[in-house]
Amino acid sequence: xxxxxxxxxxxxxxxxxxxxxxxxxxxxxxxxxxxxxxxxxxxxxxxxxxxxxxxxxxxxxxxxxxxxxxxxxxxxxxxxxxxxxxxxxxxxxxxxxxxxxxxxxxxxxxxxxxxxxxxxxxxxxxxxxxxxxxxxxxxxxxxxxxxxxxxxxxxxxxxxxxxxxxxxxxxxxxxxxxxxxxxxxxxxxxxxxxxxxxxxxxxxxxxxxx
Amino acid sequence: xxxxxxxxxxxxxxxxxxxxxxxxxxxxxxxxxxxxxxxxxxxxxxxxxxxxxxxxxxxxxxxxxxxxxxxxxxxxxxxxxxxxxxxxxxxxxxxxxxxxxxxxxxxxxxxxxxxxxxxxxxxxxxxxxxxxxxxxxxxxxxxxxxxxxxxxxxxxxxxxxxxxxxxxxxxxxxxxxxxxxxxxxxxxxxxxxxxxxxxxxxxxxxxxxx
Numbered sequence: 001x002x003x004x005x006x007x008x009x010x011x012x013x014x015x016x017x018x019x020x021x022x023x024x025x026x027x028x029x030x031x032x033x034x035x036x037x038x039x040x041x042x043x044x045x046x047x048x049x050x051x052x053x054x055x056x057x058x059x060x061x062x063x064x065x066x067x068x069x070x071x072x073x074x075x076x077x078x079x080x081x082x083x084x085x086x087x088x089x090x091x092x093x094x095x096x097x098x099x100x101x102x103x104x105x106x107x108x109x110x111x112x113x114x115x116x117x118x119x120x121x122x123x124x125x126x127x128x129x130x131x132x133x134x135x136x137x138x139x140x141x142x143x144x145x146x147x148x149x150x151x152x153x154x155x156x157x158x159x160x161x162x163x164x165x166x167x168x169x170x171x172x173x174x175x176x177x178x179x180x181x182x183x184x185x186x187x188x189x190x191x192x193x194x195x196x197x198x199x200x201x202x203x204x205x206x207x208x209x210x
Numbered sequence: 211x212x213x214x215x216x217x218x219x220x221x222x223x224x225x226x227x228x229x230x231x232x233x234x235x236x237x238x239x240x241x242x243x244x245x246x247x248x249x250x251x252x253x254x255x256x257x258x259x260x261x262x263x264x265x266x267x268x269x270x271x272x273x274x275x276x277x278x279x280x281x282x283x284x285x286x287x288x289x290x291x292x293x294x295x296x297x298x299x300x301x302x303x304x305x306x307x308x309x310x311x312x313x314x315x316x317x318x319x320x321x322x323x324x325x326x327x328x329x330x331x332x333x334x335x336x337x338x339x340x341x342x343x344x345x346x347x348x349x350x351x352x353x354x355x356x357x358x359x360x361x362x363x364x365x366x367x368x369x370x371x372x373x374x375x376x377x378x379x380x381x382x383x384x385x386x387x388x389x390x391x392x393x394x395x396x397x398x399x400x401x402x403x404x405x406x407x408x409x410x411x412x413x414x415x416x417x418x419x420x
Contacts, residue, residue: 008247
């Protein structure tokens with residue numbers, strides 16, 4: 001059996017965290033490394049990620065999350081905020097990063113940049129929003145996998161009021177939107193759901209091989 | 211360094227595959243296990259996944275993918291198709307699976323089922339479509355991670371004509387839509403991009419810790 005599959009078998013959506021247990025700096029760094037390394041459309045990473053341990057902020061966000069206890073009892077709350085706008089300057093920022101990282105003259109990337117700009121910049125705002133939000137789910141996938149790989153528990157969550165999150169975290173002015181969140185920490189001994197058998201569609205129902 | 215992070219560092223979006231190299235059954239199974247184990251909203255897995263090695267079908271799909279060579283030169287093309295509709299019967303199917311897997315009486319799940327139905331079934335079709343499509347990105351994340359964990363190369367791809375894919379694969383009649391695809395196989399020695407340094411936003415630009 002493969003280590004990665006083992007870790008996926010080990011993980012579950014943690015309902016009750018042990019609030020006395022906090023991630024070490026190394027554990028948090030591993031998880032943030034994985035989020036940073038996530039694949040994304042054109043490599044553009046059209047999102048910003050908030051990593052929140054502050055209790056006061058988490059209490060406010062909990063009220064905007066149907067009171068779910070994971071928000072405050074976990075070690076950290078991670079909010080993936082997708083960019084709600086996307087324009088040429090975002091492509092230019094990316095190209096500057098490519099040129100610096102790969103030690104290339106920036107004008108060597110102009111053709112590729114024009115290609116990306118022509119594909120992305122003209123899209124209507126609602127389509128851009130959906131596109132960038134989808135990328136946050138890839139990054140969330142890496143968070144869940146990385147946490148499981150070091151036996152840190154996590155709970156991915158869509159049950160929150162995005163508009164309230166945007167207000168509390170001041171996201172709208174930054175052209176960001178709370179897309180999806182995850183809590184990370186350590187399961188409580190009393191979380192009965194850790195003992196539940198994992199439920200998945202059978203391979204016959206999930207896959208068609210052609 | 212953590213194995214999972216190592217594998218993320220190793221992977222890259224493969225531009226040129228060696229068409230003579232095919233995945234073994236074990237390699238393919240590991241990747242499908244990971245897709246099957248993906249987290250999803252409420253655990254509903256609102257998608258179906260096509261795993262395509264047939265050359266004739268892949269040639270048709272290549273024409274609907276701006277001719278990108280990965281479609282036919284990889285070992286397998288994986289098409290994640292999200293459910294375009296979602297109704298009470300999908301929740302009921304899930305509850306039956308939960309009851310069977312966990313050996314519970316089905317009526318013990320009715321309250322939870324009603325909660326899911328009241329949240330999901332009334333959503334407008336376009337919102338359902340976006341919701342289910344986002345879940346495919348989580349599953350794609352698992353595919354990319356699993357492939358990297360066993361040194362299988364992959365390329366996630368959004369550059370295709372979804373309507374054409376839907377026609378070629380007969381998805382529309384099944385209330386499915388081609389959401390995102392990935393090619394898997396083995397990099398060609400001639401793929402120069404394997405030597406490119408990975409470009410990512412700096413942690414300072416990507417994260418805010420509160």
